[in-house]
Amino acid sequence: MEEMSRMKRKKQQLTNIHDDVEENLEEEVHPSDDSHFPTREDFHEYKKQRTKKVRNPLFTTLAIIFPIIVIGVFFLLIYYTSEEIKHNNNQDVYIDKTSSADTDPVQSALVETKNDSSAGKADASDEEKKKKDAEKxxxxxxxxxxxxxxxxxxxxxxxxxxxxxxxKREEQQLALQKQQEEKKRKEAEEKKKQEEKPVRVVQHTVGPKENLYRISMKYYQNRSGEEKIRAYNHLKGNSVYSGQVLNIPLENE
Structure with a gap:
């Protein structure tokens, strides 16, 4: 009710101000001196400016009051919310204390015994694990x-x-070397024996179509005589010609 009466008073004040403005406008627009008469556009412009000047203070006041009201409501909400949270916390603490006071001592002892048993089992398990690790x-x-x-x-x-x-490789090499040396020794001995044997030399004139093979077969009955004839006559190859005289070494019988 008080708010409504305050609004009515403000409305009445605005109405009075508006009436005063109208009277002032009429006096200014209709002066006693008829020498000057403003146009209709000038009259409306003047009226608009005067009305704007009168209304500006009211709008400014409302613009200041409204944010203050909003901020106050916001702080009140924060205050009541914090009080409710504190009340709920106190109630929870009281319930926890009551429940802890009503705990059965026997149950607590059983829980402690169970915890000790679990700890003992854990220790035994750790020891067993360490033992297995050591064995591994x-x-x-x-x-x-x-x-x-x-x-x-x-x-x-x-x-x-x-x-x-x-x-083994070394022994094989030594054996092979020994065999080669033995072979060379035997060849040298054979050669020496051949040289020491008394020989007789027969001269042979190479006939047409004769060669070392035929001459060797004639005197030695085998091809071994080719080398003897070639060595004794200092021949470089197997070529002989017709009419050539060759010395044929023969062993004495």
Whole structure:
């Protein structure tokens, strides 16, 4: 009701101001001196400016009051919300204290016993796990040592086989060298014997269509005489010509 009466008073004040403005306008528009008469456009423009000047203070006041009201309502909402949250927190704390006070001692003892049993089982499990880990590590080290031993044995075996193969190759080379030397020695002895044997030389005149093969077969009955004839006569090849005289070395019987 008070708000409505205040609004009515403001409305009445505005009406009075408007009437005063109208009277002033009429006095200004219709002066006693008839020498000057404004146009209709000038009258309306003047009226609009006066009305605007009168209304501006009211709008300014309303623009200031409205944000203040909004801010006040906002702070009130924040205050009541915080009070409600505090009340709920206090109630929760009270419920927790009551429930903890009503806890059964026997139940607490059972819980503690259960916790101790669980801790003991956990310790036993840890010990068992450590023991298994130690056994696994021991087994791993043992296997590693055995593997290393096998690798060492295989390495030594490979080295022995390599040394035996090298020794065998060396023996084979020595045997081959010995055989070659023995062969050379026998050839030298045979050659020496041939040289020491008494020989007789027969001169042979090469006939038409004769060669070293036919001459060797004639005197030696085999092809071994070709080399003897060639060496004794200092021939470089197997070529002979008709009429050539060759010395044929023959062993004495």
């Amino acid at each position: 590590e021991k087994q791993r080290l043992k296997e590693q040592a055995e593997q290393k031993k096998k690798e060492q044995a295989a390495k030594e075996k490979a080295e022995r086989e390599k040394a035996a193969a090298a020794k």
